[in-house]
Amino acid sequence: MDSLISVIILVALVAHALLALYVLLRGRRMHTGRGWLLLSVGISALANAAFFWPQTTLLLDKFNSGFVLVVLLSALLIAYGMVVILDVLKRGSRIWLLSSLLWLAALVISALVSEQVTAGQGEWLVQFFLTPDLTGALVLLWLTTAAVGLLGVAFYGFYVALLPEVANRALFWVLNTAGILLSVLLAISGSTILYVVGMLTLLGALAGATYGLVSYRVFDIRRGITAAMRTSVLIALTAGLIFGVLYVSANTQVASADERLLVMLLLALLGGAIYVVARQLAGVALGRVDSSDPTRAARRYSQQVSKALELDQLLE
Numbered sequence: 001m002d003s004l005i006s007v008i009i010l011v012a013l014v015a016h017a018l019l020a021l022y023v024l025l026r027g028r029r030m031h032t033g034r035g036w037l038l039l040s041v042g043i044s045a046l047a048n049a050a051f052f053w054p055q056t057t058l059l060l061d062k063f064n065s066g067f068v069l070v071v072l073l074s075a076l077l078i079a080y081g082m083v084v085i086l087d088v089l090k091r092g093s094r095i096w097l098l099s100s101l102l103w104l105a106a107l108v109i110s111a112l113v114s115e116q117v118t119a120g121q122g123e124w125l126v127q128f129f130l131t132p133d134l135t136g137a138l139v140l141l142w143l144t145t146a147a148v149g150l151l152g153v154a155f156y157g158f159y160v161a162l163l164p165e166v167a168n169r170a171l172f173w174v175l176n177t178a179g180i181l182l183s184v185l186l187a188i189s190g191s192t193i194l195y196v197v198g199m200l201t202l203l204g205a206l207a208g209a210t211y212g213l214v215s216y217r218v219f220d221i222r223r224g225i226t227a228a229m230r231t232s233v234l235i236a237l238t239a240g241l242i243f244g245v246l247y248v249s250a251n252t253q254v255a256s257a258d259e260r261l262l263v264m265l266l267l268a269l270l271g272g273a274i275y276v277v278a279r280q281l282a283g284v285a286l287g288r289v290d291s292s293d294p295t296r297a298a299r300r301y302s303q304q305v306s307k308a309l310e311l312d313q314l315l316e
Contacts, residue, residue: 005051005192005196006051006052008196008200009048009049009051009052009196009199012048012199012200012203013045013048013049015203016041016042016044016045016048016203017045019041019203019206019207019210020038020041020042020045022210023037023038023041023210024038026214032086032087032090032213033082033083033086033087033213034213036079036080036082036083036086037079037080037083037206037209037210037213039079040076040079040080040083040206040209041206043072043073043075043076043079044076044199044202044203044206046072047069047072047073047076047187047199047202048199050065050068050069050072051195053065053068064117064121066119066121066122066124066188066190067111067117067119067121067135069187069188069195070107070119070139070188071104071107071108073184073187073188074103074104074107074139074142075104076184076202077100077142077146077180077181077184078096078097078100078101078104080150080177080180080206080209081096081100081146081149081150082096082097083209083213084150084153084154084173084177085150085153087169087173087212087213088153088154088156088157088169088170088173089153089156089157092153096149100146103138103142103145106138107135107138107139107142110134110135110138111135114133114134114135116133117135118133118135118136119135119136119139119188121190122190122191123190123191124136124190125189125190128140139188143181143184143185146181147181150177150181151174151177151178151181154170154171154173154174154177155170155174156170157169157170157173158170158171158174168218168222169212169218171222172208172212172218173212176205176208176209176212179201179204179205179208180202180205180206180209182198182201183198183199183201183202183205184198184202185198186198186201187199187202237278242271244271
């Protein structure tokens with residue numbers, strides 16, 4: 001098991017190197033935050049490499065690999081937060097940076113003065129709720145504050161956006177930030193399996209952040225969500241019908257093989273008819289969610305452009 005996880009981590013490290021190289025080569029196309037994104041990728045690579053740190057090795061005779069991982073991923077959240085704030089708000093990044101660095105210093109100091117540091121170790125989240133400690137409280141407080149702050153910034157950008165493209169971009173950062181936060185929580189949970197899942201999720205989220213910075217116009221989030229919902233409904237509907245037909249067929253008592261074939265044929269026809277009707281109803285229901293009037297969209301676009309009197313305001 002450990003050898004398989006080691007291979008996965010090594011592949012992830014190679015992927016981090018390729019992602020960093022891509023950021024360097026395509027950096028000119030990025031709006032802002034290229035350096036902070038590179039820093040995020042580098043810290044994530046270090047967090048992956050922390051897997052190979054022996055559990056018995058202590059830094060400053062106190063910090064084990066679990067706590068070092070917590071510090072690394074906390075620093076990653078700071079750098080990633082700079083990427084989001086610079087892209088969405090284009091202001092307020094200094095406040096985020098200074099307050100986050102102060103918190104990070106407080107976390108390290110609290111660990112130094114504590115008798116035992118459990119954050120990042122096996123099942124420390126469960127143990128924290130049984131026997132709370134200052135370091136664990138600071139970690140959870142930081143994750144909560146970062147989640148509220150970064151998601152709040154992205155939602156605010158969505159709310160105040162003048163153009164649909166800008167609103168869609170802010171919504172993209174909402175989803176990507178949620179992926180970053182989830183990956184960090186999984187990685188520091190103390191479980192090896194959750195750590196690997198968290199690291200892979202983090203790599204995907206950083207790739208998404210790279211796509212967001214390189215692309216001036218990201219894919220339509222709302223249409224993507226609607227398409228995913230439609231696909232999920234169709235998969236669930238198909239699986240349910242197939243299971244129902246097989247279940248009824250298996251539990252139907254018939255006298256001969258010919259009668260059994262006739263029953264299976266009738267069930268197949270009935271299942272097909274139900275599927276066609278249900279698919280059309282699902283398409284109509286989800287189509288209403290995704291409905292848009294091109295004329296109305298064009299009118300709204302012209303109105304928003306007419307409000308932008310300055311070039312800087314139009315670009316935002």
